[in-house]
Amino acid sequence: MQETMISLSKLKPGKGMELVHKPIPSIEDHEILIQVKAASICGTDVHIYTWDAWAAGRIKNLPQTMGHELAGIVVKVGSRVKRIKVGDHVSCETHIVCGECEFCRTGQGHICVNTQVLGVDRDGAFAEYIAVPADNAWVNDKSVPFEYSSIQEPLGNAVHTVLSGPVVGKSVAIVGVGPIGMLAVDVAKAAGARVVYAIDINDYRLNLARSIGADASIHSLNEDVVQRIMELTNGLGVDVVCEMSGNAKALNQAFEFVKLGGRVSILGVPTKTVEIDVAKHIVFKGIQIHGITGRRMYDTWYQVKGLIESGKLHLKELVTHVLPYSKYEEAFELMESGQCGKIVLMFNQEEVK
Ligand SMILES: [Zn+2]
Ligand SMILES: [Zn+2]
8 A cells, every 4th residue: 555645734824725745644453544535524624724713722733634524445444443344434423532431421422521523633534544443433335425425424413403302293493504504404304394494694505405395495684584484483483493503693583483492402603602581582481402512422323324324315415516635725615605515525536556
């Protein structure tokens, strides 16, 4: 095997990322080496690419390979690895957890206090090869194309958010239909929601949401969102809100248009403290609020796998762009423009010598 590989790395603070050659990572006894075939771009990658305040405060280990949503083929396994075999097609849970803290030991690895994130705290997936703990590998059915299996990690965020309470027969509003919100629309429909409403400020994404089955789309700059939801729900509001925008105003609107006794599950991350009328919007409405982070290990992954195998998801429509890794600048520009669903970068597409 060759000794060096191509990686898309962040070399220094500031906007951008570079194509560099670096050594193929070596693996420890508990790790596996994956030949990456596809890696999708996450909002987190865009934060790091553009180097905003969050990235500047969070990323400590430059230079570092970026990316974390991947699919590939296992080419090497460490001496202690049993479950994963060379040749397996895998994706990865991006949270590397300790397995020893109170949360890991009580089935809550998604809030492990010692979490390390691929492509954030250590080298990531925008590369020809990546080394990860075998525990994090999720074995894929070989019939699923790599560009679709690479998006299981964000799909897991959507599944975790939508299914953190019942949705069958319910009205669901997805606030913010960026790539994860879009997946949430699809998951809610597939899981039996009665109606799903998509709310955003981006026409391209609202149209995409409609095309995969959202029952109504609401442009929150052009329309009064609360009034529109009330019209659609006989004045009662929606049973379930999935907040994917991280926008303070949108969050407050969500508390207004959620039904009495309803549920608000929040995945979107506001950049500042948000003011909320706790008495009016939470206590007296008797609602439930869920904070959603990561994916439940590995319950969420089994749900994701089952949903993909059910054939009910619109992965073809939601992966709007598949590009070779060399076109990463174009890919990130597209992400920043918002004129896209999920974008996937392909690696190792030529025959391996
Ligand atoms: Zn991600
Ligand atoms: Zn832990």
